Amino acid sequence: MAGVGLSIWLNPPAPLIRTEIGQRALQDVLAATAPTPPDGLAIARRGEPIPTLELPGLDGALMPLPQAHAGRPQLINLWASWCGPCIEEMPELDRFAGKQGADGVQVVGIALDDADAVRAFLERVPVRYPILIDAAGPADAGVQLGNVKGVLPYTVLLDAQGRLLKQKIGPFRDGEIDAWVER
Template sequence: WASWCGPCVEEMPELQRFAAAQGADGVQVVGLALDEAEAVRAFLRQVPVDYPILLDRPGPADASVRLGNTRGLLPYTVLLDRQRRVLRQKLGPFQPGEIADWAAAGTGPD
């Protein structure tokens, strides 16, 4: 996500609700900000989230590209397993209520 990405900003409350509903054994949400550190800090003061936020500089070798975002567009979401293997990828924003179904489809039954 990035502070200047409108669709990213719009889906953050939905990601926050999903993260809060997961509990200790559920899917862990981690935000990856492709932005300047001060812009991220300022944004999070206005729109706080409880899940961890990592920071990377946007560019041709940023973390989203390394995770398969070959088009370099945002928002970009990746579901990883415990061994950090990519299970699912989504380019573009989630619709309300879509995240839980998307994650469940990627993790399969326990």
Template sequence: MARRGEAIPAISLKTLAGNVVELPSAYAGHPILINFWASWCGPCIQEMPELDRYAKAQGANGTQVVGIALDDAEAVQAFLQRTPVGYPILLDTAGPRDSGVQLGNPKGVLPYSVLVSADGRLLKQRIGPFAHGEIEGWSAL
């Protein structure tokens, strides 16, 4: 399990289209805000517009936002049709060794966010949703 200040483990997850993305290397050179969520998680759903706003404000050169859904692909697809976001969504299966656990969330509480440095180290962890305007302060490097 990753600890603050240490490099996060390499995690390979699929997109809804089935493409494999390797974290953190896919975003090397950029900080990454990784947000764990599920379509059945009310607080997760409430914070997604705020994550989307932040991702758009950061652009291609800022902190990259990546959502990891601990959910099944069909539920995620249906949810994103109703509530689209502009940042990438990856899929994982909730369990004792899922990517959220590997990144410091052993109890699997959602939503869960981590901030990873441009060189792949775990900087911050947060359980619970972001309120409007909170992400900028939390993610400041």
């Protein structure tokens, strides 16, 4: 039954999920049914700084978040190469990242996937923003960023001090990121 409800929320047209109220309601429902995270795992809460995440890029170099882009707002998107909605939103994320440049909102992708699969995917669908790698699981970056149920795609917006401002479950459509960030 919960799967049917989630499907109704995520599949078009689903106008409620495109609203802040709808997103918060969806996140509350998912959090209520999520497994208990491992003891001691720091999980981001709206309005608070996110826990430090230190993840490797495809070159193996570690990038600490949110410190790597301190002083700039950040949009962090969790995805996987096997996730259809994730793939559909990547051109929109890339467009937004290109528009923002070095002085605007910094976009970072975190692939909950195998590094080789991500490399192969990005050869076909390159993006202009950094991609980090993490293994999916009960303590992955998504869980630490408040996605305790592990639904993909999942995006968070941080302010310039690394505080969690917004969370979004589901893909962005054309032009939607700009309005979501500005609200």
